[in-house]
Amino acid sequence: MTKSxxxxxxxxxxxxxxxQILSQAIxxxxxxxxxxxxxxxxxxxxxxxxxxxxFQVNVGKxxxxxxxxxxxxxxPDRKExxxxxxxxxxxxxxxxxxxxxxxITGGAPEMNPDFRWFVEELSASGKKILVRCNLxxxxxxxxxxxxxxxxxxxxxxxxSSLPYFSAARTDSQRGEGVFERSIRALKMxxxxxxxxxxxxxxxxxxxxxxxxxxxxxxxxxxxEFKQKLRKGWEIxxxxxxxxxxLPVSRFLDYLIESGNYEGYMDKLIGxxxxxxxxxxxxxNTVSVSWDGYLYDCDxxxxxxxxxxxxxxxxxxxxxxxxxxxxxIVVNQHCFGCTAGAGSSCGGSVA
Amino acid sequence: MKTYYNPEDLKKFGNIADFEPNLAKKFFDYYxxxxxxxxxxxxxxxxxxxxxxxxxxxxxxxxxxxSDALEKGCDEAQMMEAVHVTAAIRGGASLVHGVxxxxxxKELSM
Numbered sequence: 382m383t384k385s386x387x388x389x390x391x392x393x394x395x396x397x398x399x400x401q402i403l404s405q406a407i408x409x410x411x412x413x414x415x416x417x418x419x420x421x422x423x424x425x426x427x428x429x430x431x432x433x434x435x436f437q438v439n440v441g442k443x444x445x446x447x448x449x450x451x452x453x454x455x456x457p458d459r460k461e462x463x464x465x466x467x468x469x470x471x472x473x474x475x476x477x478x479x480x481x482x483x484x485i486t487g488g489a490p491e492m493n494p495d496f497r498w499f500v501e502e503l504s505a506s507g508k509k510i511l512v513r514c515n516l517x518x519x520x521x522x523x524x525x526x527x528x529x530x531x532x533x534x535x536x537x538x539x540x541s542s543l544p545y546f547s548a549a550r551t552d553s554q555r556g557e558g559v560f561e562r563s564i565r566a567l568k569m570x571x572x573x574x575x576x577x578x579x580x581x582x583x584x585x586x587x588x589x590x591x592x593x594x595x596x597x598x599x600x601x602x603x604x605e606f607k608q609k610l611r612k613g614w615e616i617x618x619x620x621x622x623x624x625x626x627l628p629v630s631r632f633l634d635y636l637i638e639s640g641n642y643e644g645y646m647d648k649l650i651g652x653x654x655x656x657x658x659x660x661x662x663x664x665n666t667v668s669v670s671w672d673g674y675l676y677d678c679d680x681x682x683x684x685x686x687x688x689x690x691x692x693x694x695x696x697x698x699x700x701x702x703x704x705x706x707x708x709i710v711v712n713q714h715c716f717g718c719t720a721g722a723g724s725s726c727g728g729s730v731a
Numbered sequence: 732m733k734t735y736y737n738p739e740d741l742k743k744f745g746n747i748a749d750f751e752p753n754l755a756k757k758f759f760d761y762y763x764x765x766x767x768x769x770x771x772x773x774x775x776x777x778x779x780x781x782x783x784x785x786x787x788x789x790x791x792x793x794x795x796x797x798s799d800a801l802e803k804g805c806d807e808a809q810m811m812e813a814v815h816v817t818a819a820i821r822g823g824a825s826l827v828h829g830v831x832x833x834x835x836x837k838e839l840s841m
Contacts, residue, residue: 550806594801596802597802601774647742
């Protein structure tokens with residue numbers, strides 16, 4: 382298994398280095414290609430938030446997988462995880478924020494020893510809970526085998542990555558044997574009712590390209606995934622979200638190492654869609670890091686670009702009013718969310 | 732090193748309008764319409780374009796439509812099958828002329 386960029390002492394584990402590279406992303410001669418310029422042209426600058434609907438919490442970078450494209454640089458060698466105290470602060474802040482959904486992500490969030498406590502507390506507070514489960518965690522150790530039942534007990538919406546309906550393409554991105562283990566986990570989720578008609582238990586899948594190209598049309602992919610997974614493995618799911626890979630962390634490293642960086646940025650910039658820009662997820666989302674800091678989205682979090690809200694940059698000092706008046710922090714990586722049909726944690730936006 | 736083909740030139744395709752804008756506009760408008768979803772899906776058209784790119788052996792088109800086919804959701808098996816369609820038609824086009832050779836052979840032979 383490969384290691385995280387941090388464990389490899391890669392220069393890219395420094396967020397300043399990543400931002401420096403991204404700031405040079407102006408591939409086409411004299412044409413202005415700064416993201417802020419594009420937003421201005423679309424009358425969207427400065428980008429401002431709407432109502433906070435999604436309260437996203439990254440409970441840690443620890444993961445049982447080391448996916449090649451991971452923007453979190455997660456892996457077994459990452460030990461940064463959220464404490465129960467910070468989780469309590471998140472619950473308090475989520476209640477004050479007015480958000481209807483708490484979106485729990487990682488790493489593999491289930492590896493945080495306080496994960497189940499966090500879900501139980503949120504469940505009691507009446508929030509809709511969404512867990513970004515990498516699937517393989519369910520079959521990785523007997524102590525996780527009951528996760529489908531646990532999710533069901535708290536009516537958690539499960540969102541899981543499956544980049545393709547073939548082992549070759551899935552494993553090339555997520556690691557040897559991941560496809561086979563993901564299929565086993567999906568069957569376990571289906572067995573308790575997830576993704577099955579009439580149960581009300583939602584299982585959504587996430588597709589992201591296994592390389593330096595944009596995702597295909599989301600509706601077409603969903604149709605194809607449903608057919609293939611049903612025919613090949615009798616697996617059912619609800620919706621498929623097509624997500625664009627953003628040039629951050631390990632995907633940025635892949636782009637540079639494979640010689641695809643300029644071409645990919647070029648593609649993102651060329652595919653800029655003002656309709657997608659108007660609907661980017663950072664407008665109705667706030668993202669909390671394992672140590673409690675606040676960000677406009679999970680990608681800004683990984684680039685250490687905190688919310689531009691002095692006095693409300695940490696979950697312990699949550700101030701809904703201050704946050705509602707902030708401008709969203711943007712940079713060149715934002716072209717990933719505005720290309721083509723757009724991209725968000727919930728898939729296409731345009 | 733000077734070469735006849737430069738991958739960077741693909742980005743400059745639109746520049747053909749610099750020398751003759753009217754015809755270029757007509758061509759690019761037509762090109763855009765051709766690849767729209769129609770009686771054939773955009774994905775089917777992308778695979779046809781990939782096969783034709785191999786028939787005309789245009790490196791720009793091969794790069795462009797490999798990328799495009801991936802973005803239309805095609806996988807490597809589908810793309811290679813498209814290239815085999817090219818090979819079958821090109822090979823068949825040569826071989827079917829074998830009938831002409833046979834006809835001429837018979838005409839010239841006792």
